[in-house]
Amino acid sequence: MQEFINNLIPRLKNLSKTLDQVEVFVDKAWVYTDENNNIHEYTFLRDQRLIVSFNGQIQKGKWELLPTGKLLLDIAHENMMLEKAFINKAILVLKKNGMDDQPFILFDIKKIPDGNITSYLEMLAENPMLHLEDETSGPKESFDYFDVTVVVISFIFIVILILVLAGPTKAT
Numbered sequence: 001m002q003e004f005i006n007n008l009i010p011r012l013k014n015l016s017k018t019l020d021q022v023e024v025f026v027d028k029a030w031v032y033t034d035e036n037n038n039i040h041e042y043t044f045l046r047d048q049r050l051i052v053s054f055n056g057q058i059q060k061g062k063w064e065l066l067p068t069g070k071l072l073l074d075i076a077h078e079n080m081m082l083e084k085a086f087i088n089k090a091i092l093v094l095k096k097n098g099m100d101d102q103p104f105i106l107f108d109i110k111k112i113p114d115g116n117i118t119s120y121l122e123m124l125a126e127n128p129m130l131h132l133e134d135e136t137s138g139p140k141e142s143f144d145y146f147d148v149t150v151v152v153i154s155f156i157f158i159v160i161l162i163l164v165l166a167g168p169t170k171a172t
Contacts, residue, residue, distance in 0.1 A: 017087045022065065024089055030106035033115060042106055050075060070097065080104075091120065 017024050025044050032040040041053040050061040052075055061075035071082045071094065082094040085103055090111035094104045105117055112120050 017089075021087075024087060025092060025106075028108060030092060031109050031115065032104070032106050086121075088124075091117065093121075 022044075026046050028043070030042045030044070032042060034040065038054065043051045043053075044063055045051065048062050048064060050063045050073060052059045052061065059076045061073060063074070064072045066072055066081075069084070073080045073082065081097040082104055083097060084093075085095045086093040090108050092106040094106070096102060096104055107115065107117055107120075109115070
């Protein structure tokens, strides 16, 4: 999966936000799934506190956005420096400084409820219009042709049904 994501990220670069747009990640809960599929929740607070929860146990830390555009995390006296690989309102694909092959991925469980990060990134790469996210309703597509087609076909069916039920009319 890591290699697949690493190959997909360059196709999404032009859709990415930057880390200095803190509104994208502050005051939200982000989920990290480790190699054993354990779920860790990261909450970046506006005052630069960081709360990490695992199985109900929390660790308090802090985060700092460096002038270089990198994100420094200090959790229980362990420091981690992260750089942006891809960021939007649903997912933070970060890479540990100096480790390009191993992304550190956090996702918003409200926007990716099944936790399938790979599927979400594939969908985004196939349909770049989905990156236009509304604050409240998540991704929105530019136009839904399926709904219009259903309405038109339904209208035509009703008109034909009315004509058939009315029977032939006599011309005078």
